[in-house]
Amino acid sequence: MKKVLITGANKSIGLETARQLLRDGYYVYLGSRDVEKGQKAVESLVAEGLDQVELLKIDVSDPESVKAARQELGRKTDVLDVLINNAGISGAFPQPATSADLAMIRQVFDTNFFGVIQxxxxxxxxxxxxxxxxxxxxxxxxxxxxLHSDPTWKYYGVKGAAYGPSKTALNAYTVVLAYELRDTPFKVNAVDPGYTATDFNHHSGPGTVEDAASLVVKYAILDENGPTGGFFSTDNDPVSGVSPW
Structure with missing residues (x-):
């Protein structure tokens, strides 16, 4: 049975991704920084008959928490087949480039960028x-x-100094990581699940968590002929699924 770790999986897209991978026969380590919320998520999946799942406490922005999570997982398994870096925060809006709080920007980067690297x-x-x-x-x-440089893009006016730039940095790291692992069996990709109705955006997005998670799952279960080093989103181009950097 293949094993997957999903960070930030106690709710929304992360939880639905766990659900779909469980249905696909994966064993899921459900990452959550909040033990109580994470355990409730695990219990909800078990109640659905999806019992190949357990909680892994991990705060991706805390190096000691990441280290402890690695040690804990190492006591449970010798191999991990999939890592889904899903945990993320938006930071407080608005985020004007001329006056956004630097502490807030660093906090967003600590989770969305440095957390992924850790x-x-x-x-x-x-x-x-x-x-x-x-x-x-x-x-x-x-x-x-x-897309941010294209005035015709539907989200052209949605700009900020923290969240978007943290994801730009994440995309850049994805390119570098995929390149470094290019001659190995690894497949490394950046996936944009689209503007989805979740707590993250006060349920303002038009997309569903089911559709969002299915795109994440698609790239988590790629076969040997699948792409690596790509940026994918059906929100921008539903035909090709490729998003521009």
Missing amino acids: VTQAFLDLLEKSEAPRIVNVTSGLGSLT
Whole structure:
């Protein structure tokens, strides 16, 4: 049975991603920084008959928490097949470039960018033991510099100094990571699940968590012929699924 770690999986897209992978026969380590919320999420899945799941306490922005999570997972398994870096925060809006609070910007980057690097590096040795390791970095269309430079883009006016730039940085890290692992069985991709109705945006998005999670799952279960080093989103181009950097 293949094993997957999903960070920030106690609710919304992360939880639905766990649900869909459980249905696909994966064993899920449900990452959550809040133990109580994480355990409730696990219990909700078990109640649906999806019992190949357990909680892993992890705060991606806290190096000690990441280290402890790696040690805990290492006591449970010798191999990890999939890592989905889903945990993320938006920061307080608005985020004007001329006056946004620097502490807030650093907090967003600590989770959305540095947190991904910390987790990836910490669990890489377990992933390397998989025959077909996969890494999915959950990003956003707001991280696309190309789209942000296009006045005709539907979200052209949605700009900020913290959230979008943190995802731009994440996209750049994805490119570098995929390149470094290009001659290995790894597949590493950035996936934008689209503007989805979740707590993250006060349920203002038009997309469903089911559709959002299905896109994340698609790149988590790629076969050997799948792409690596890409940026994918059906929100921008539903035909090709490719999003511009």
